[in-house]
Amino acid sequence: MPALEGLPSQDLYQCNLYIPAPSGTQLGVFTLSGTAVGSRKHYRDMMEGFAATVSFQDPLPEIERAARGDTADGAGSAADDIVADFG
Incomplete structure (x- = not known):
């Protein structure tokens, strides 16, 4: 993140998760952002957990x-x- 007035710049971790529906006509998108870049493995694990809970129903x-x-x-x-x- 760029430096803002009174705040130093920080690294930013962003994780995007795309989950296609079985029909291919829908797409679930999850985005997670955080400044705790050192915790990126935990963020990825958390996003995998989200993916496991997603289902598409007509x-x-x-x-x-x-x-x-x-x-x-x-x-x-x-x-x-x-x-x-x-x-």
């Missing part, structure tokens, strides 16, 4: 299934359900 899977005429009684295969949920 908020309207039942509506999409109905629009395509898919049956909700389990007649479709698991692969059909995945396609319906994630495109």
Whole structure:
């Protein structure tokens, strides 16, 4: 970080995490910044922990299934359900 009035300059660590959705149409982006550059390994570990908690869910899977005429009684295969949920 550049020196500001009354404050010395500091090193800045930035970590960006990009998580693509299974469909490839969405992207989760996390950014972490901190001046404790010596703790970058801990920051990376923390970001990995965030990544492990991320999931993508289609908020309207039942509506999409109905629009395509898919049956909700389990007649479709698991692969059909995945396609319906994630495109």
